[in-house]
Amino acid sequence: MTILTQLTISKAKALLTKGEISSKDLVQAHVDAMELKKDLNAFLTPCSDDALKKAERSDTMYKNKTARALEGIPLAYKDNFCTKNVRTTCGSKILANFVPPYEATVTDNLNNQGAINLGKLNMDEFAMGSGNIHSAYGPVTNPWKSKEDPSKKLVPGGSSGGSAASVSAHITMGALGSDTGGSIRQPASFCGIVGIKPTYGLCSRYGMIAFASSLDQAGPLARTVEDTALILQHMAGFDPKDATSIDIKIPEYAKNINKNIKGLKVGVPIEYLEGLHPDGQELVQKGIEWLKAEGAEVKEISLKTTSLALPAYYIIAPAEASSNLARFDGARYGERVKGDSLDEMYANTREEGFGKEVKRRIMIGTYVLSAGYYDAFYTKALKIKHLITEDFNKAFHDVDVLLTPTTPTAAFGIDEKITDPVTMYLNDVYTATANLAGIPGISVPAGLDHNGLPLGLQLLGPRFSEQSLFNIASVIEDAAQFKGLED
């Protein structure tokens, strides 16, 4: 018997087309899984009833042979995508009851292809975090357990923690996340699934609540490379409502995957391996072997600016955030805490509405943009961003793609109180570079660490090399034979 929650999107699509399963059953199975795995705290706003209604409509579409590309496929959207008439909190108390009267372009694109939204996914507040412990609605639990201490609750990574956990736990077939410094790839790695951060400008940011506008990109998470490719293909595309959106034709990523990497030049940046845990080292070595076995040439390269990335990231991202989050003032929407004056209302609202990590970043951002510090911090950080981009450009003259670990370690415990924010920030050390350079990066599950926890390998390519990344990731996927969680 077919276990509906075990299906990949491509398989489900085939069965739906043949009429062997119904969308209604498919959605119902995932709604049941959502209910059963409530304790993961992956969903903030379930849309079960609406999803089931839509599934019936999708079944009619299949019957009428008018089914669209993702007809009747249950997905779930990170809660920083504005969804029309569906509460959108961005993981924050300040938007606890915010119901947008408009739809983000990427979710609109998916909905228009027949995808069904199961609900809104938990996340670090305003996408600021690497463990999904900074949600105003409580942490998300990673469905994976460590061999050493199976009772220990692990983080799913962040900030797209709800997305990664729900895909990994078979509650949804795929999810939308957003990635500003690693927020898709790091949780994908922690939860043993695939996640891609596309080229900056490939997916519209319209309706995605901004964290750091110059770095934010939406992207999909799914259990297979093919499914990830399929979702991206249907969410991406030029949008005149986003001035940073890029007008290029989106390839049929999924269909074009051919796994032919003969002669492909792969670079392994040595800076990404320095001080890496042996588990990670071993995994990268395996990755090299897998790619070589399929005919790729692999060589070590150097990206000298790597160590500058994180400091620059933690100036640029908070700077933009401090400005982007100014609109949450209690005046027009969202929660308002009254005060005796306008300034007091602002202070009370933001004091109550924002969590600690968000406040920390607003403070950092305000500081680095202030008069007298701007050049020392912000201008310098922008210069580093430029240097990193140049460094990648040079590397891509030499090699086609870069192979790196996605994260320094596997998932850590929710209760491992990371009191030093800088330690937490180090989670982004391998991922933030791609955001700064605006290039795409994909994380593909490749193995387990000594504790039996998933680890991902990351592939980085030049701008608009998504097709090539899917292709290579697919080779790793085949070779790694990574076994995800069962239902």
Added chain:
Amino acid sequence: MSNLIKGRSGLWEVVIGLEIHAQVSSKAKLFSNSATTFAADPNTQVSFVDAGMPGMLPVINSYCVDQAIKSGLGLNGKIEKVSIFDRKNYFYADLPTGYQISQFYHPIVTGGYIDIDLDEKTTKRINITRLHMEQDAGKSTHDLSPTESFIDLNRAGIALMEIVSEPEMHSAKEAQEYVKKIRSILRYLGTCDGNMDEGSFRIDVNVSLHKPDTPFGDRAEIKNINSVKFVGQAIEYEIVRQLGILEDGGSIAQETRLFDPAKGETRSMRSKESAHDYRYFPDPDLKPLILTDERIEKARSEMVELPDAKKARFMTDLGLTAYDADVLVVEKETADFYENILASSQSKDKKLVAKQIANWLTSEVFGAMNRSGISELENIPFKAEYLAELVDLIVGDTISGKIAKDVFAKMWETGDNPNIIVEKQGLKQVSDPKEIENVVANVLERSAKQLEQYKAGKETLFGFFVGQVMKDMKGKANPGLVNEVLKKALS
């Protein structure tokens, strides 16, 4: 030329620089499609972008960019091929996003100048530092309720051009002439309607005093002045205020002040305002604004003749005086109206007609408009070309200038064509020498006493005879001919 003012301790020089916020004439806002109609019901012209809703993004309105390019060209500025939108961060209830999008570091226009007329002979060049684009904020109303404020976001996001002058003006008069000239140029270009009552043209004045040959003094900025008259009053007040403080050994607070038209004085705003750190940084939602040569040249090719060029042409080609030319070119509507009338005149002597039409327009028409409370030329009671017909009647000797005034009054009253009025009322000038000779003979005959005095040498009585002839002929006699005939008869 000295603009120095005298204080107890010696001479002071006044230094004035202006920032003008000119609203771009555009149906849509700078970064959204919302309408910009003036005085619409509160919050009816607000998009999700204008309201700063989560996830909303600005997209530049290219029409507004073209207007800024034209304005920059009209002000003789350099159009920058790369300019950048920055965020100016501050919290206020009528600023929905918490930042204003402006161009701080890299404006779309740098440099430029205009020439202002100080009197009929003297012009002065005032240099312009920059012109940049930015969005307007909304409007707060605090006096409708003791406990609440009301916010209208209709204006939020409307495109403005901020035009910054060099601190090169030294009197209220110079500042006022500068304001008038900038407004006139933008109105000619059609890039700003210059409507000061509706807030489409607002002026911030920076005033400071210093002793000549010493560094500039600390300045006060008087914000949001909305009339040329108030610009003058605010500056005059500020000069006296600052002079008083400086002569008493005090120092000028570098602050923002407001002009109160009712009291004719400036007042300090909360000094907190000026202590703001706006944390400008490039808006990551917008790419740098890149202009191609083609786009700039297209804007240049669409430029209209500007007031200075028009004035020069009116003076050299049409022989108008500087004064008349000035009056006619200040408003484009007036200049266009004038040129249309001139074009419809049938007379051959264009220069003569040009002068006459200018006179009729600036004295009779403007006077009648004032008396009737009509502010727009298009609303006068008769068709514009009738004025040309009236002047044609005069220069063609069909009616005298005196009769013409009566005809004009009738035209104003009825809207009728002057030819018809002249026809109907039999006002045609009599230019038949025979007829005039008869009347002259009559007059001389019945004025024996005066004739005797005249012949005895009282030549001033010539006017008396002219008057008698005119009276007999109900003013319709050709005055030149009357003179001629009389002279002959009296000799």
